[in-house]
């Protein structure tokens with residue numbers, strides 16, 4: 618029953634739930650995380666294990682993304698962020714970068730009608746500089762077409778980096794201070810948050826990372842300050858909506874305190 622769960626906390630794998638079904642289990646009322654952020658990792662390893670090229674691994678991840686979006690909708694997740702291309706991924710080979718740019722564009726074009734039909738609102742988070750114009754066009758077209766949907770937000774993080782997002786926010790605040798529109802004393806936590814790319818999306822409740830790596834890799838750095846983390850050993854092309862549901866179950870068992878404390882003597 619440890620299928621897919623990271624080995625660092627085996628007790629989390631022992632819940633007696635059948636995860637193979639087509640419907641999510643009943644989660645306690647109000648316990649489903651409002652914002653889930655997924656680091657879709659392991660495509661290259663999955664492909665290389667099969668004697669395939671890394672880009673074939675990325676291609677295999679497309680159907681998985683759609684399956685997981687469907688599973689998130691079934692579970693009642695309100696905001697789903699997915700990490701598609703980081704500001705650090707430009708370090709990869711020119712061939713892989715070129716493939717990923719074209720792939721992001723094609724996936725958006727191929728899948729936008731399906732997402733729209735499901736009531737999903739697509740939002741883009743990321744930087745314009747360097748990102749292919751054709752990818753920006755598709756992101757903006759998907760945003761435009763789905764702007765009226767409110768069942769779930771799918772935040773596509775493309776050319777996204779958490780530290781870059783904070784730098785962009787700081788730069789816009791510095792511009793306001795330099796122009797005399799803002800005093801330094803007006804720079805508050807709330808103001809900084811208001812300058813994030815999609816400031817109206819609530820903070821991350823749960824990170825899920827596939828592939829067994831246990832790090833955040835610059836994903837939603839500020840918004841994930843108090844997020845729970847679930848790391849799964851499964852490589853992204855093997856991931857399923859049932860893995861998402863299992864991660865949600867692990868989340869419901871976590872005790873989130875946000876720095877607070879409650880006195881509860883046991884003896």
Ligand code: IPE
Nearest residue numbers: 657658659660661662663701
């Ligand atoms: C994640 O899979 C997809 C992107 C980063 C675009 P990887 O390509 O990082 O796969 P691994 O980690 O090398 O296996």
Ligand code: IPE
Nearest residue numbers: 656657658700701702703834
């Ligand atoms: C994070 O995965 C970025 C995406 C999933 C798009 P990476 O594979 O790039 O992260 P590192 O380099 O292993 O930390």
Ligand code: MG
Nearest residue numbers: 658659660661
């Ligand atoms: Mg990786």
